[in-house]
Amino acid sequence: MVRSNDLEKSQKQYEQWHKVVNIPVGGGIHPVYEKFHGWLLGGRVFGNEKVLDVACGSGFLLHWLKERFPIEPYGLDFSRLALARVKKFVPSAHTLLAPAEKIPASTNTFDFVTCIGSLEHFIDIEGALKEMLRVTKPGGKALFYVPNLFFVGHIWFGLTRGTQPSEGEQDFSERYFTYGGWKTLIEQAGWKINEVRYYNWILYTAKVPRFVRALYNSIFRPFVPKNLSYAFAFYVTKPQKHSH
Secondary structure (H helix, E strand, C coil), rough: CHHHHHHHHHHHHHHHHHCCCCCCCCCCCCHHHHHHHHHHHCCCCCCEEEEEEEECCCCHHHHHHHCCCCCCEEEEECCCCHHHHHHHHHHCCEEEECCCCCCCCCCCCCCEEEECHHHHHCHHHHHHHHHHHHHEEEEEEEEEEHHHHHHHHHHHHHHCCCCCCCCCCCCCCCCEHHHHHHHHHHHHCEEEEEEEEEEEECCCCCCCCCCHHHHHHHHHHHHHHHCCCCEEEEEECCCCCCCC
């Protein structure tokens, strides 16, 4: 059970985080995001579907999808500032102000649900996974992109500096899991895993000098074992005969 005071505290933290950190690029979406979303969803075709992006932030993913497919976009976040930005990027989007653990939508509403780089920040990860399952139609699909506790870079920093994994200045609300840990959480929530892709590019971080990032991306990245990858993209389906 998620306590209301915990949610209120987290909401205030993320309102402040959006003010300081997550500022959208003027004039459109940064090419890095375009490339990343292409990696996540390239080759997948969307028709006239209801798509919910959970913890949508400024709406980059919804913008990418809406530019390419005739979707009906929905963005859920509990930052008012984030949702105000969504309306600028994707004027047709329906915005929902709520935490992922309490989605204000009917059961079996959405054809496709996405949660990109946010699941690790939720207070009740299992509850959020089950709530996203609830609002997805039977046979509907979802995409969860999550960081790896055992990323080779995190292990290196743990060995050399004794630090916890942390990205994007959100260490006030982060829990990382291994591949097996994420797989267990997702399956126990009721999802069927269809495919897992492994992401290993290091794009932006103040922890690593630019030349080191370039060296890693160009030389070492292709040889990183799957279980030591930077992040995982889980492509999942809600079973047709899911029992509520």
